[in-house]
Amino acid sequence: MKLVCSKSNLLNGVQIVSRAVPNKTTMSILECILIDASNGIITLTANDMDMGIETVIEGDIVESGVIALDAKIFLEIVRKLPDSFITIDTDASYKTLITCEKAKFTIVGKSGEDFSYLPMVEKEESIVISQFSLKEMVRQTIFSISDNDNNKLMTGELFEINGDELKIVSSDGHRISIRKIALREIYEHRKVIVPGKTLNEVSKILPGGADSDLTVYFTDKHIVFEFDNTVVVSRLIEGEYFSIDRMLSGDYETKVRVNKKELLNCIDRATLLTREGDRKPIVINISDEGMELKIDSALGSMKEEIDIEKQGRDLMIGFNPKFLIDALRVIDDEEVDLYMVNPKAPCFIKNEEESYIYLILPVSLVANYGR
Template identity: 60%
Template sequence: MKLVFTKSNLTKAVNIVMKAVPTRTTMTILECILIDATTNVIKFTANDMELGIETIVEGDIIEKGKVALDAKFFSEFIRKLPDNEITLETDNNFIATIECENTKINIAGKSGEDFSYLPAIVKEKKITLSQFSLREVINQTLFSISMLDNNKLMTGELFEVSDNKLKVVGLDGHRIAIRNVTLEEHYNTIKAIVPGKTLSEISKILSTDAEAMVNVYFTNNHILFEFDNTLVVSRLIEGDYFKIDQMLSNDYETKITINKKEFLESIDRANLFIKESDKKPIIISIQDGSLKVNVKSAIGNFDENIEINKDGKDIMIGFNPKFLIDALRVIDDETVDIYLVNPKSPCFIRDKEQNYVYLILPVNFVA
């Protein structure tokens, strides 16, 4: 095999497939990138058996062939090469020679015979949206899933398509994050639970260009993302997702409108008074025209007043500040509406159109 790339095309492709290379594995073949130029295109593949990525790389095929190369070394090495033409050649023993300007190296490759290609996906159920939107909804919800493996369903996100709506939901037992996206076309109903790890990796390789689109295909066991020259396939999480509609409610006793930046910065300051270990809540006291943020802890007392618009009853309620910070950080609006019922019931941060809904459970406190 003999291939010629520009440095920028090569590094771009390697950075994409690297997202599916496991950091730790007992199967050394999974630590490799498969470089396949047996057809008329050059295809790079990496696959950790949960998540697989395949991308077509621009380059010249001087001689067809394929080889599997250690992903980490290959990626680090080509990054350090001069910005010029890079030649990759292999011999019958899969020894790879890489040349660029005055640099020449030999490294041992593998035949790639035992490499797992991506599973074939039947392209039936499909939706199309912009890469930008997909990245946004992932980043605006993914923080609220659980990192712990003891409830597998909580480590993924629900993707629910109905008509021209995509709803993405993440939850961890203390909070729920929901984002709704309007799609350009109308679709049949689809429900799938996508692993958080997959969403985290794909959000890093989606384009920020608002015009660039992504096709998303669903089967019973897999999700396939197709964009630019890249395919990303992931297993789905099996099971029935939580019935979140029962937990959502539009009733409230108190509604406030507050400047998002002021509220976020105040909670961020208050958070310094809370140590991970003692799990103290911050206490929010809402009265006409003002919201008070208060913490009393071993470190000291914190008090801050923020101007608000209020409808309904006064209320005093405790929260884990982290949950408020996480939700407020991903809201782009200048002001946010917050709906409350009583100190034992969840609060909702949501906009009028319910493009976003953040449910946060309160924490008991001793006044």
């Protein structure tokens, strides 16, 4: 095999597929990127058996063929070559010569015969969504998935299609994040659980243009993301996602409207007095005079007041400050509405259209402060 392509095209392609190369594996072939120039196009592929990425790059094929190259070494070589045209030339023993201007690297590749290509997935059920919309929905929900594999369902996000609406839900057991958007067409009802790792990687490689679309295909076991010259195939998480509807009550005793940036900055300042892993809550005292936020820790104490618009009862409630910060950071509105019932019930941060809903469980103040 012999091919020539620009460094920018090759580097972009290698960086995209490298996200599907496993960090640890007993199968050395999976540590490789497959370069396939056998069908008149140059295709790069990586696959960790749970998620696979394939992308097509532009270049000239002098001699067709297939080679598997160690992903880490290949990426570093391409990254550090001059900004010029790169030639990749392999022989029958898979010895690979990579040249660019005066630089020459020789590395040993592997046969592509043992490489696991992406699974063939039936492309019958699909939706079309803007790249920007999907990227934003993932950004605004991915932070509340669980990193604990003991509950596999919570390491993924629920994708639910209802007519012309797409809803994405994530939860780690202490909070729930929900985003909804309107789709351009009406689709059949569908619910799947997509691994958080897959969504993280798709979000990173999606260009995210508002005028660019991607197509998402669903089967019982796989999800496929197709955009530009790239295809991402991932296994789905099997199981039934927990029901959230019964938790989304519209009842509240206290409603607060507050400037989002002011609230976020205040909570952020309070966390200066907490150490990593510290479980001290931020205490929020809501009254007609305003909202008082305070925190006491081994490092000191902090108290600050914020102006609010309040409806309903006075309330004192505590939260993990990180959970509030995570939600507020991804909300684009200038002002946010907080809905609460009592010190032991969840707080809802949502807009009137409910295009976003963040549910955060409170922390017991009695356990932390002995009240």
